[in-house]
Amino acid sequence: MNMTQSAQASREFNCKARAAEPRSGLLIQLESLWKIYEMGTVQVTALRDVSLQITEGELVAIMGASGSGKSTLLNILGCLDRPTKGKYLLGGVDVSTYTAALRADVRSERIGFIFQNFNLLPRASVWENVEAPMLYAGVRKLERDRRVEHALEVVRIPEKARALPNQLSGGEQQRVAIARALVNRPSIILADEPTGNLDSKTSEEILSFLRGLNEKEGMTLLVVTHDLETAAYASRLIVLKDGVIERDQAEIGSRFF
Ligand code: ADP
Ligand code: MG
Numbered sequence: 001m002n003m004t005q006s007a008q009a010s011r012e013f014n015c016k017a018r019a020a021e022p023r024s025g026l027l028i029q030l031e032s033l034w035k036i037y038e039m040g041t042v043q044v045t046a047l048r049d050v051s052l053q054i055t056e057g058e059l060v061a062i063m064g065a066s067g068s069g070k071s072t073l074l075n076i077l078g079c080l081d082r083p084t085k086g087k088y089l090l091g092g093v094d095v096s097t098y099t100a101a102l103r104a105d106v107r108s109e110r111i112g113f114i115f116q117n118f119n120l121l122p123r124a125s126v127w128e129n130v131e132a133p134m135l136y137a138g139v140r141k142l143e144r145d146r147r148v149e150h151a152l153e154v155v156r157i158p159e160k161a162r163a164l165p166n167q168l169s170g171g172e173q174q175r176v177a178i179a180r181a182l183v184n185r186p187s188i189i190l191a192d193e194p195t196g197n198l199d200s201k202t203s204e205e206i207l208s209f210l211r212g213l214n215e216k217e218g219m220t221l222l223v224v225t226h227d228l229e230t231a232a233y234a235s236r237l238i239v240l241k242d243g244v245i246e247r248d249q250a251e252i253g254s255r256f257f
Pocket of ligand 1 (some may be wrong): 037038039044045046064065066067068069070071072073
């Protein structure tokens, strides 16, 4: 698929997606989703027959033991990977069969992904890291500059624009990663153990920032966490066990635990 086709498919996607969303408010629908990794002769079933619906504006905490399939689920939801079987409807459009190029377009336009290890480009400045997703999306220079400046102010590190990632603390690097996730104005933020490498005070700052995006901006937020405090702020808790949803629970009162 060439760039023009890919851009056109992506525009179609967005038309369909925007048309489908207001009716239902349903953002994500998984139907009997499986992910089986093939490693030579060995098969690992990371997700088995997972069905799930997520509505716009939810704050979902995803928990479960190591190896239970949390990252696999998030990677599929974030269009970083695709399922072996089953359907993934994003805004009413089936993206489970999309090629890597189409999935990249979907990510660029709709999804902000935050990783435990920040995943910044090591030799690029803070400014360039935050600007990168907009280069892919074809945003013009003036608008890029405006958005980078704004995003760095929002995450409160405007003075670090020229620094390299390794000159920053872990908390600052995660702020850069959040700014990068926000510049293309995604409707969904997916965070895979975003505070796994941070001390508890910094973790609390990062998490309260992410909660603010959900509460004030209405962004749908899915966060994989081991932290009961984080889960306690969610409006919904999903617990995975051996690739199966063991528990899926909306908030009772204000706390789960
Ligand atoms: P979690 O994030 O909950 O720790 P993962 O989704 O990373 O779990 O992994 C779920 C299962 O899939 C584990 O058994 C893991 O070893 C396996 N797995 C994950 N990624 C791969 C991969 N790229 N290739 C093969 N097996 C994988
Ligand atoms: Mg994981």
